[in-house]
Amino acid sequence: MRSQVYEWDASRTNVSGSAMTRTQFGSALSIFVGGFGNNITKPAETTATQFCVIEDVAVTPSAFTGYGSTVAYRGLNAGTNGSTGIAGPRAYVQIRINTTDYFLDPDNVGNDGVPGTASPYPRSVNFQPVFNLYPDVYVLPGQTWDVRVTAYQQNNVASTLTTGQLQCFVKYTLYDGPDALIANKLLEMGISVNPGNVDWYKRTLIQSQGM
Amino acid sequence: MSMRSQVYEWANLSTSGNYMLRRGLDAIAVTVPIDRELSVFTGQYGNNITKPAETTATQFVVIEDLAASAYFGGAVQVVINTTSYFQNPDVTQQAGVPGTASPYPRGSSDTSQVANADNGVQLLNAFELTPDVYVLPGQVWDMRYSQTVTNAIGSTALNTLSTSAVAAFVKYTLYDGPDALIANKLLELGVTVNPNNVDWYKRTLIEQQSASASAAAVAAANGGGQ
Numbered sequence: 001m002r003s004q005v006y007e008w009d010a011s012r013t014n015v016s017g018s019a020m021t022r023t024q025f026g027s028a029l030s031i032f033v034g035g036f037g038n039n040i041t042k043p044a045e046t047t048a049t050q051f052c053v054i055e056d057v058a059v060t061p062s063a064f065t066g067y068g069s070t071v072a073y074r075g076l077n078a079g080t081n082g083s084t085g086i087a088g089p090r091a092y093v094q095i096r097i098n099t100t101d102y103f104l105d106p107d108n109v110g111n112d113g114v115p116g117t118a119s120p121y122p123r124s125v126n127f128q129p130v131f132n133l134y135p136d137v138y139v140l141p142g143q144t145w146d147v148r149v150t151a152y153q154q155n156n157v158a159s160t161l162t163t164g165q166l167q168c169f170v171k172y173t174l175y176d177g178p179d180a181l182i183a184n185k186l187l188e189m190g191i192s193v194n195p196g197n198v199d200w201y202k203r204t205l206i207q208s209q210g211m
Numbered sequence: 212m213s214m215r216s217q218v219y220e221w222a223n224l225s226t227s228g229n230y231m232l233r234r235g236l237d238a239i240a241v242t243v244p245i246d247r248e249l250s251v252f253t254g255q256y257g258n259n260i261t262k263p264a265e266t267t268a269t270q271f272v273v274i275e276d277l278a279a280s281a282y283f284g285g286a287v288q289v290v291i292n293t294t295s296y297f298q299n300p301d302v303t304q305q306a307g308v309p310g311t312a313s314p315y316p317r318g319s320s321d322t323s324q325v326a327n328a329d330n331g332v333q334l335l336n337a338f339e340l341t342p343d344v345y346v347l348p349g350q351v352w353d354m355r356y357s358q359t360v361t362n363a364i365g366s367t368a369l370n371t372l373s374t375s376a377v378a379a380f381v382k383y384t385l386y387d388g389p390d391a392l393i394a395n396k397l398l399e400l401g402v403t404v405n406p407n408n409v410d411w412y413k414r415t416l417i418e419q420q421s422a423s424a425s426a427a428a429v430a431a432a433n434g435g436g437q
Binding site for chain 2: 061064066073092102105106109112113114117118124125126127128130134154191192
């Protein structure tokens, strides 16, 4: 049972070999295997003996501002070609399990996900969260999962993104082996899967064996 | 995934005209009328969706948080069917929660100026939506943004007119299928509808079924229900 994190920065080139450019704005990009920014070698998936609980997602925030400036606003670029009333990349983060998007619009169409303005990364006094991922998102054994970032204000970034202009962060807990079995059992019982409840289940098993 | 956290963000940003479906590249701020409630879903300003928000017969929505820009007198109201949730003490209409009480983003300034002038204010929320707002199966719901001051700043005569961006945000949990039935049951019982209580109700059902199965097994072992 291990707490895990993954940070993506659009300017890095690890594994992908390419930093993100303005061209990729407007489409959803996997932070694991999207081909831009730091990537990993294969899509994120759970094996038959793993259970994953995604507990938090966050992405670079944006600020709603006055029109007409090219200066930075609270650390966010406000437009190399003139601001459009927003500073920062106007980024969103979506979770996908197999082929299903987690966040939907009220008309039941998959949307861009959580705005960075609601769940900022990094967090600061200027940009604080108004969103927390509750209930958590469960990735069951054998499922593939992805975290996808979409950004829209390409005029607010350099032609090739620089460090910190677009970042994403995901925090999850990986349950492996017997803990994954317990996680499945908790799910069947309608109990939230978290480290405290997994420990509680273990204690209950031990007590029932009279140890 | 029958119990899911959901979000919706609206901003007066559009790539052409006053509104657009979903979002687009390098959208720009449009002027929003003052003293008028605009639906953030279908109000024809900024990013919209295809139809009003409504729950089906097998859905239950719990609105947990809402927020709006903290300048231009921005405020946000929840409307269920035709009833506004926030009212004045004399039961007359009001604009809803002011952005200054529930700012979006948290930590934002209380002013928006041409050239992004920043007065350094970092607002926190004075408001929390407790208790939550329930949208029952089959109801239509809406979030309405309004502002009392124009977001078009400057002077047309001096050709300095520019438009600031404003936004609103709602966080809700969508219960679907069996979880929506449980949410209805909790409502009948007078228990708060939240993911913990839905899980608690499931556990109670399972425990009851286990107890019934055990009792039946004992009865069968004793020769059947004597």
